[in-house]
Amino acid sequence: MFARRLFDFPSVGWRHPFADFDRLSRQMDQLTRRAMGRPGLAWQPARVFPAINLTEDKDNFYVRAELPGFKADALEISVTGKNLTITGERKTSAEGEKIRYHRKERDAGKFSRVIGLPADVDADNVAAKMVNGILTITIPKAEKAKPRQITIN
Template identity: 40%
Template sequence: MSGVLWQNRWDPLRELHREMGRFFGGLEGLPALRQLRPFPPINVYDAGESYVLTAQLPGVSAEEVELTITGETLTMRGERKRPEGVKDDSYRRQERLVGRWSRTITLPDRVDSAQVSASFSNGVLSVRIPKVEGAKPRHITVAGGA
């Protein structure tokens, strides 16, 4: 019987743990904490003659994306709109950001900005960024000695 009484007794540490969980759980809705991760998530890889950048843009159309390249810097801008007919106070959890966004990426080498091309399919932006001729690796033949 003493075991049952012990479990029902007030435990200040357990109460503190529960309240701290509630406190930190309530902070999820703050915009500053939601924006810790950069949007959109991207991958950049070397495809030999060019670099390829892919960005996940769910809820954004191709017309809402603006790309600018200056030297070795690529800037993406856009806006993800709030779904029609959904009021702010009706959300119980909101993890997808809405509103204007901008992301700037510094590219690893010099690129040919006149030849950059972009496509958009199934919520994924793909940007092909050709390298400048001088930035491409060049094979050098080593001559044998006499």
């Protein structure tokens, strides 16, 4: 690629059929790099809070969410249909009016995270516990969603 651009390789006068697409791609890359590097631009990468893991065994789904610094009574958890909703508010201490941030990664405010569950659940028997900033929610599967052992006659 370098030799082709530097010396017009393989021959003078020959033009790559996709040269315009290559040029357009390079220009789009430059535009994106400039836009992402410019301070004060409205575009921000999406942040998902809280980070979760969703796992299952034959009887239950398990949702583990990272919620450092939260108290259990500051969260609301609900199950509707095949959706689990975790809602709360993250508060940070006031740091003063006349300060200048060099880096601000700790956002404060309300959040609501809806997690789609892969099967029907027994919403009446959901259990949750918080240990060391990790919220663990155990969601039993509905009887019709559990695997059944079939006996062969």
